[in-house]
Amino acid sequence: ARSSEGAWEKLSQVAVKGAEYNSRERQPHPKCLTGTRVDLLSYIHGLLDNPQESRLIWLHGTAGVGKSAV
Secondary structure, X not given: OHHHHHHHHHHHHHOOOOOOXXXXXXXXXXXXOOOOOHHHHHHHHHHHHOOOXXXXXXXXXXXXXXXXXX
């Protein structure tokens, strides 16, 4: 347990503040603008509504493309 505490301490020194999951520094959370990503969101909803499809969705892309908003 002692070595893992040291690892977390080192990691916290280089982590970007505000980049943590659900960070309070990112309030309000990013949202899609009305009318954008309609096709992508419809596709995702279709997958989630269909029990025959996989429930795992991997959303990937370069920084700034809107993954967090989706």
